[in-house]
Amino acid sequence: MTGLRGFRQRNGNVGTVLILIAAAFIFLPSLFFRWLFIDLQSVTVNEDLQVVVKREIQRNFLGAFSATLRDADTDKIICFGEVSQPFEYKERAGKTNPIAFNFRQWASLEDRIALYACMRNGFLSGGRFYITTCHTAYFPNGWKIGGRCVSSNVFQPTAAAIKKLLED
Amino acid sequence: MNKPLEYWIALAAAAFYVFQRSSDKPIFNRLSMTAISSALGYSLTGDLVNITQRPEILVLVATTTLIYLLLDFSSAIISDRRLLIDMIRKVLKK
Numbered sequence: 470m471t472g473l474r475g476f477r478q479r480n481g482n483v484g485t486v487l488i489l490i491a492a493a494f495i496f497l498p499s500l501f502f503r504w505l506f507i508d509l510q511s512v513t514v515n516e517d518l519q520v521v522v523k524r525e526i527q528r529n530f531l532g533a534f535s536a537t538l539r540d541a542d543t544d545k546i547i548c549f550g551e552v553s554q555p556f557e558y559k560e561r562a563g564k565t566n567p568i569a570f571n572f573r574q575w576a577s578l579e580d581r582i583a584l585y586a587c588m589r590n591g592f593l594s595g596g597r598f599y600i601t602t603c604h605t606a607y608f609p610n611g612w613k614i615g616g617r618c619v620s621s622n623v624f625q626p627t628a629a630a631i632k633k634l635l636e637d
Numbered sequence: 638m639n640k641p642l643e644y645w646i647a648l649a650a651a652a653f654y655v656f657q658r659s660s661d662k663p664i665f666n667r668l669s670m671t672a673i674s675s676a677l678g679y680s681l682t683g684d685l686v687n688i689t690q691r692p693e694i695l696v697l698v699a700t701t702t703l704i705y706l707l708l709d710f711s712s713a714i715i716s717d718r719r720l721l722i723d724m725i726r727k728v729l730k731k
Contacts (some may be wrong), residue, residue: 472717473713475661475713480658480709488702492702495691495695499688499691
């Protein structure tokens with residue numbers, strides 16, 4: 470059987486409805502994430518490792534973020550950091566734009582051991598890197614709604630910036 | 638290719654589901670639709686996991702089966718020439 474009648478006979482059942490519901494649940498929140506939760510427009514890191522972020526928080530929501538530092542030439546993951554617990558994003562906090570962040574704070578590298586691990590993996594001056602920041606939104610009961618990732622520019626930290634990072 | 642066994646089992650299950658769904662079609666069509674859905678599902682999953690932040694296996698199964706539905710729907714529209722011509726006529730008349 471061909472045509473739309475055949476399509477309806479093959480797919481007009483509970484299985485298809487379940488597939489469509491599952492697909493909507495998986496893909497739609499991420500598709501509309503920037504309008505529903507947080508619109509991370511840009512993340513710019515300079516050679517002194519100062520992070521400037523443009524973002525808009527659309528409403529108060531329970532969320533979390535992670536940051537993956539990668540080698541820009543090989544795409545190899547140098548290190549990964551994430552907040553340990555979801556926290557409340559406040560809409561009014563998103564009105565300050567653009568906003569500067571400390572590199573260790575943005576990359577979730579406040580733990581010195583994690584910072585040393587990054588350096589052992591090749592986070593040194595002269596290398597070319599970028600950060601992928603992923604935000605995730607949660608229901609109040611802790612279930613994940615969806616997320617979205619944004620990559621920064623490629624940056625090349627100076628030796629002085631790396632030294633300062635270790636001293637901070 | 639270094640994926641866990643669960644990943645391959647999920648891909649095989651999704652492929653089998655697609656194959657089962659198109660039981661009224663000739664065997665070549667069934668096989669090609671299964672192969673296309675599985676290959677696209679496998680290829681797109683990595684990027685979609687990065688975008689959606691969802692578990693890989695869940696995204697793999699949803700993508701493979703959704704691609705099958707899209708393929709089946711588009712081939713149904715194309716093969717239903719009379720309906721397609723009627724729709725074009727209606728649009729042109731407006």
